[in-house]
Structure formats: C-alpha cells, structure tokens
Amino acid sequence: MRITAIIPTFNEEIHIEAAIQSVSFADEIIVIDSFSTDATVKLAARHKVKIVQRVFDDFSSQKNYAIEQAKHDWIYVLDADERVSNELREEILNIDLETTNNVGFYVKRVFYFLNKKIKFSGWQRDKVIRLFDKKYCRYNGLPVHELIDAKGSVGSFRGEVNHYSYRDSDHYILKLDAYALLQAKNLQEQNKKVTAFHEFVKPPVRFLIHYIIRLGFLDGKAGVTMAKTQAYAVSKRYALLKELNKKEN
DSSP: OOEEEEEEESSOTTTHHHHHHHTTTSSEEEEEESOOSSSHHHHHTTSSOEEEEOOOSOHHHHHHHHHHHOSSSEEEEOOTTEEEOHHHHHHHHHSOTTTOSOSEEEEEEEEEETTEEEOSTTOTTOEEEEEEETTTEEEOOOSSSOOEEESSOEEEEEEEEEEEEESSHHHHHHHHHHHHHHHHHHHHHTTOOOOHIIIIIHHHHHHHIIIIITOGGGGHHHHHHHHHHHHHHHHHHHHHHHHHHHHHO
C-alpha cells in the first residue's frame, strides 16, 4: 500500500529539508505552503516533492486541502519541526496497510525545548494520529491543536516522532502569539466576553497546571519557562479577545 506524506509549512527554511528527508519512505510527498516569505519553497523544490500553495485560514482546512491533493489513500502528516525516528520508520514500512483493521495510528511525540528533551510538563502523554486512511479520517475545525476525526478503530505505534518545535524562548512566544490570535478569533465568533476570571485567574491556574500537576518542576529550568509561557499564552488570548471585541463595538 502506497503512502502520501504531507508537510504543512510557513517560513520553515530551517526545517524543510530535514523534514522531507524524514518522510523519504513515502511514495509521494506534498509540501502545503502558506506562501512563505523565506526560502522554504526554494529549498523544498530541490527535492522530489509536490509543492502546493494555499492562503492559510486554519490548520484543519490547510491539511484537509492537502489530503484532497494526495494520490494515495494512506496519509502521513509531518509537521516541519518533527522527525520520524528510525523505529517508527521501520514500523510504518513493515505494517500491512491493506489488511489492517485500523483506519489510523497514534504516534507518541517526544518534545524538545531549547535542545532539551522534555519528559514532563504535560508532554509525557502527548500522542497524535499521524498515519491514517483518508477515506475514513479528516481533521476537524479546531483553530489550534487540530484533531483527526476517525471513523473506525485507531491503533498505536511503539516508535516515536521527535518534535523540535521551539528554537528558543522568543520563538516559543512568537508561536504562542500566533496561536493566541487564532483562539481569540474563534472565541469572538462564539460571542465570548472577557471577565476578571479570564484575565486574573486563568493564567496563574495554567501555570500551576503545567508546573505542578503536570510535573513541570521535574524538567528544571525548561519546565519553569514552559509553565510561564503557557500562562502568558492564556493571558494573551484574552487580551486579544478584548481588543477584538472593542473593535467590533
């Protein structure tokens, strides 16, 4: 059974070539680009890939659009900052996709922050559906952290994908700002209002969740930084929602 790998990109010149190499096991590779302003497309074009450009609206729509362009039913989605481990690659190549009863497979993600492997802080149970049959699976409409809606049973791989999402604290905050804006727009569409609870209670609660409940303190300095930035992201989301609501009025 043949596989199409899909890599969504926007200004991923640092990652794109390694990402393409990471899914070299696929029979087709599609780079779905949101009109990058750096060298992402130029670097991707050096490789045997199909490049599709589409104006970004949300993550689910972007990925679902790329899925429609795929030649093959089985899809592997790789974020540009992820790398398939050797063990996972072997599992994918050895599974019989023609006879499996599963419509998709979960993959555990191992998160790296500032080149440090994060073992706690909420990432210890992180898993996502990465390989799936497009006849039975599509991304749903969440603005951030989109999920696969699978019409059937989903298995799991033992192998992992390594996730190098943030180069440094500034890059982390830049991404969180982008996510916060998407979430704020989604909340505005639902006519949500900002209260004192959102502004003054939710951010410190989010810090405690990541640092204490999700054991972030065991990740040392990186755990403190991640908990703080998660609290910042919540605060930013509602600050942006407040601004959007003011502009509407």
